[in-house]
Amino acid sequence: MIKTKSKGDLIIISGTTCAGKGTVIKKLLANHNDIVLSTSYTSRPKRESEIDGVDYYFVSKEEFERKIENGDFLEYAQVQYGAYYGTPKKEVLELLDSGKDVILEIDVQGAKQIKELYPETILIFIMAPSMREVKRRIMMRGDENIDQIISRFKVAYNEINQINDYNYVVVNDDLDKAIVKVEAILVSEKLRVDRIEELSVENEEEIIHELLMDKEFVNEKDYE
Numbered sequence: 001m002i003k004t005k006s007k008g009d010l011i012i013i014s015g016t017t018c019a020g021k022g023t024v025i026k027k028l029l030a031n032h033n034d035i036v037l038s039t040s041y042t043s044r045p046k047r048e049s050e051i052d053g054v055d056y057y058f059v060s061k062e063e064f065e066r067k068i069e070n071g072d073f074l075e076y077a078q079v080q081y082g083a084y085y086g087t088p089k090k091e092v093l094e095l096l097d098s099g100k101d102v103i104l105e106i107d108v109q110g111a112k113q114i115k116e117l118y119p120e121t122i123l124i125f126i127m128a129p130s131m132r133e134v135k136r137r138i139m140m141r142g143d144e145n146i147d148q149i150i151s152r153f154k155v156a157y158n159e160i161n162q163i164n165d166y167n168y169v170v171v172n173d174d175l176d177k178a179i180v181k182v183e184a185i186l187v188s189e190k191l192r193v194d195r196i197e198e199l200s201v202e203n204e205e206e207i208i209h210e211l212l213m214d215k216e217f218v219n220e221k222d223y224e
Contacts, residue, residue: 008034008096009189010118011103012111013182015126016156018137020172024126025105027179035101038092041067044083057088075106075113087114101186108162115165122189123166124182129173131156
């Protein structure tokens with residue numbers, strides 16, 4: 001009988017701009033009720049279409065900084081225009097202890113912070129098939145000027161140069177296949193030997209089997 005650890009897995013999914021990581025995550029959540037997405041905190045203003053507690057927890061800059069001082073975040077960062085984003089520690093750890101797998105959709109800097117604190121974290125990087133495809137997807141949006149597009153490309157190249165910090169890379173050239181690959185990664189992680197807490201023989205049939213195997217082994221040694 002094999003008894004594995006009941007604690008959930010902490011999963012980081014990052015990716016370049018327009019790689020489709022958000023869509024991959026939505027599909028994973030729809031397919032698996034034992035996987036949840038962590039809701040981050042931010043100090044930026046809430047957009048009209050956003051829901052507090054669903055898209056983000058929206059707080060003031062002062063409240064965010066108090067949470068930093070209290071050690072309430074697994075990781076946090078201050079991005080352009082001074083807005084903070086952070087992953088709540090208490091909520092994530094409680095979900096993991098309950099047996100849920102928790103996805104964090106964060107950038108490479110946040111991933112590094114968490115990997116240092118929790119080396120067992122599963123890090124997956126989603127990539128578009130090519131930078132030409134990234135450009136095509138950005139242009140299809142039609143809501144950014146050339147300077148913004150160039151800025152996105154610079155960030156993307158910087159992120160790609162850091163993929164060696166991740167455990168897995170999945171190229172999203174076909175959404176369904178990409179999801180299957182991510183699911184395979186998560187299943188394989190559950191089967192790791194270091195997840196075994198206890199290995200024991202608990203019934204008569206298994207005991208007899210073990211005895212027979214031992215006898216066969218002894219007989220084979222006699223003939224050598």
